[in-house]
């Protein structure tokens with residue numbers, strides 16, 4: 001029996017650990033701590049992603065609340081986009097918003113949601129052919145797209161079609 005093995009056996013008999021045992025235990029603890037840190041970081045990333053998805057959905061829905069009640073087109077108007085002199089506060093038909101970007105995003109009263117300054121809402125309203133849904137000119141259908149981005153990453157996109165009603 002070697003002197004090392006004899007010393008290890010004597011150490012166990014005395015109830016203390018050898019240097020190798022302490023080294024192995026330290027290594028296992030270090031690996032466990034690293035795995036735990038990695039797991040916590042992964043959970044934090046998932047939570048942040050879930051939070052962003054919830055906020056992105058809410059911001060897109062807020063724009064839907066602004067856009068949905070608007071008439072398809074300015075009564076008697078021929079302009080696609082805001083009529084001369086109109087501003088955000090006086091936009092009164094859907095295509096007034098046809099190429100809009102808001103950062104911070106709007107609240108349902110068209111005010112600014114300053115708490116979401118890192119977010120951008122982009123609205124596009126495109127005339128489309130009602131049959132093919134391809135871009136077209138002077139049709140009775142538009143495709144509305146609302147995109148919520150944060151730090152140049154698209155978080156949520158919402159699309160819908162809007163047809164001109166019989167009396168619009």
Ligand SMILES: [Ca+2]
Nearest residue numbers: 074092093096
């Ligand atoms: Ca208008």
